[in-house]
Amino acid sequence: MIKDLIRSEFKDFIPYNANQVPYRVKLDANESPFELPMSVRKKLSDIIMEGPSLYLYPDTDSIELRKTLSAYWSVDMEGIVVGTGSDQLIQVLVNTFVGVGDKVICPTPSFSMYKLDTIIGGGTAVEIPLREENGFEYDIDEFINKAKSDAAKLVILCTPNNPTGNLLPLKDIEKICSMCPDSVIVVDEAYAEFAGDTAISLLPKFENLIVLRTFSKAYGLAGIRCGYSLSGKEMAVEINKVRPPYNISSLSQLVAKLVFEARGEIDAQIKYLIEQREYLSAELEKINNISVLPSGANYIMVKLPDAKSVAKELEKRGVLVRSFGDAPVLGKYIRISVGNKEQNDILLEELKSIMG
Ligand code: PMP
Numbered sequence: 001m002i003k004d005l006i007r008s009e010f011k012d013f014i015p016y017n018a019n020q021v022p023y024r025v026k027l028d029a030n031e032s033p034f035e036l037p038m039s040v041r042k043k044l045s046d047i048i049m050e051g052p053s054l055y056l057y058p059d060t061d062s063i064e065l066r067k068t069l070s071a072y073w074s075v076d077m078e079g080i081v082v083g084t085g086s087d088q089l090i091q092v093l094v095n096t097f098v099g100v101g102d103k104v105i106c107p108t109p110s111f112s113m114y115k116l117d118t119i120i121g122g123g124t125a126v127e128i129p130l131r132e133e134n135g136f137e138y139d140i141d142e143f144i145n146k147a148k149s150d151a152a153k154l155v156i157l158c159t160p161n162n163p164t165g166n167l168l169p170l171k172d173i174e175k176i177c178s179m180c181p182d183s184v185i186v187v188d189e190a191y192a193e194f195a196g197d198t199a200i201s202l203l204p205k206f207e208n209l210i211v212l213r214t215f216s217k218a219y220g221l222a223g224i225r226c227g228y229s230l231s232g233k234e235m236a237v238e239i240n241k242v243r244p245p246y247n248i249s250s251l252s253q254l255v256a257k258l259v260f261e262a263r264g265e266i267d268a269q270i271k272y273l274i275e276q277r278e279y280l281s282a283e284l285e286k287i288n289n290i291s292v293l294p295s296g297a298n299y300i301m302v303k304l305p306d307a308k309s310v311a312k313e314l315e316k317r318g319v320l321v322r323s324f325g326d327a328p329v330l331g332k333y334i335r336i337s338v339g340n341k342e343q344n345d346i347l348l349e350e351l352k353s354i355m356g
Contacts, residue, residue, distance in 0.1 A: 165295030
């Protein structure tokens with residue numbers, strides 16, 4: 001009975017499956033290996049002891065957090081929207097702009113939620129391939145032509161792309177924004193802190209551009225579910241009509257603000273993880289039968305024979321990595337999140353022993 005009531009587009013959906021198994025080392029979800037900075041923990045515990053007013057609803061507009069972000073990015077705070085993870089902002093963007101049958105252009109392989117949120121919102125996802133033989137680079141003319149011919153409401157770009165790790169150059173983003181003035185161009189920069197590049201500098205030039213950022217990766221705050229968008233004020237006004245009220249808990253707003261203010265420490269963590277990425281890539285390259293894709297993110301894609309069974313064997317040994325099952329192209333790869341030196345060395349040791 002319940003099965004008959006569900007919308008037909010969702011009948012074959014599989015619920016999101018986070019790897020809930022015991023582990024020694026968790027390198028499957030691109031999380032940070034760093035705990036909350038001690039200075040932040042102290043401030044937080046003081047605030048909690050003073051009384052954090054949790055009997056009140058949170059500030060529905062996350063004003064203090066947006067002020068902090070606005071000062072850092074030199075962007076008007078009216079153009080900043082905070083979401084329960086950038087996940088929520090992707091969903092809110094689809095719900096704001098995409099009606100039944102409207103088209104959303106997105107890359108494939110890439111973050112799966114672009115397509116799922118589009119389908120949930122009643123739109124049609126038009127996936128443009130990033131081809132393995134071209135190092136998964138974006139063919140931007142294909143994106144532009146398809147956006148125009150389909151009168152796409154949204155064009156979603158992900159840089160560094162998850163899971164392939166490659167970057168979309170700023171000049172290409174600029175070209176897409178100017179060639180597709182009738183579409184909203186969403187640039188998902190969930191991992192941009194590990195690449196250094198950002199489309200935020202293009203915001204004053206393009207009112208159709210919106211950039212998504214998250215606290216889940218470089219800031220080590222996946223547990224508080226907090227992300228934000230930067231755009232012109234006009235775009236933010238429309239998004240705010242659809243964003244659920246009180247979407248960010250008081251504690252999440254507080255922790256995000258405190259961690260953003262502890263940027264010195266976060267910058268050092270980012271630098272360390274970039275060094276670890278280079279170390280891990282170089283060491284992985286030395287293992288038999290493995291090839292490594294260049295990455296601008298905090299994860300590395302590795303191509304190897306029997307990827308799925310290797311991932312299973314690693315899991316048996318307590319090392320979690322991301323496998324793509326039997327997917328046509330990605331099935332030949334595993335994605336390894338960059339951990340701390342100790343975690344990376346455990347992964348390397350186990351992988352070497354499996355690969356012989
Ligand atoms: N964008 C990309 C490319 C991602 O990989 C992820 C998380 N894996 C997200 C957005 C969502 O991140 P969050 O909701 O934690 O901000």
